[in-house]
Amino acid sequence: MKNMKWKVSSQECLSDLSKEIKSTSVEDKLRTFSNLFPGKIVFSTSFNIEDQLISHFILSNKIPIKIFTLDTGRLFEETYKVWEDTNKFYGYSISAYYPNQDKLEEFLSENGPNSFYDNVKNRIKCCFLRKVEPLKKALQGNFVWVTGLRAEHSMERKKLNYLEWDSKYHLIKYHPLYNWKLETIEKIVKKHKIPYNSLYDKGFLSIGCAPCTRSVRFGESYRSGRWWWENDSIKKECGLHIKK
Secondary structure, X not given: OOOHHHHOOOHHHHHHHHHHHOOOOHHHHHHHHHHHOOOXXXXXXXXXXXXXXXXXHHHHOOOOXXXXXXXXXXXXXXXXXXXXXXXXXHOOOOEEEXXXXXXXXXXXXXXXOOHHHOOHHHHHHHHHHHHHHHHHXXXXXXXXXXXXXXXXXXXXXXXXXXXXXXXOOOEEEEOOOOOOOHHHHHHHHHHOOOOOOHHHHHOOOOOOEHHHEOOOOOOOOOOOOEXXXXXXXXXXXXXOOOOO
């Protein structure tokens, strides 16, 4: 797949890529991507348990993929701790992207600090300012975006493919653990003593901003703890992974 980078403009390259990485381990797939797109591949982590495993694959194997996170300014204290613990554990410095201060100040001045509880419009706007806009900056100039999305997360995510073309950000999107089960991820994380968010042991399966996340009750879906006050018919997404 010579000069693969010149083909990255549509879905045309996905078939070739799928053949290139077929029947290989996650580590080998990530290494192949890094070889094909040197310096143009990034992984976004929110420090959830699947993200921690992907970080482990990248960092323990010294695969040259940049890891970044979106610091919304309203993360849990436990999330900042696992961020710090991860940096120390692997001797790495995870990059961070932040909201535009002027835009965020204007939104908060007009609507207050917790207006996301009032209506979906405000919640989506808050997510847009704190996550979507910083993500655009983080992805700029890259060809591949690695994520921790899994089919188990939601009905909407079951419709995705582990490798897809993202027409919103104009790059390839790769979900290395897409078909993995949570039990498998837990076993590997504990076996290698990979740092993970302590909230996970308290029932927080999908961890986002502190005001917008609660633990998941028995029988509830994986992402039911996110924006729990909204109607169940509303997609449990912040906008990062919503296509055009």
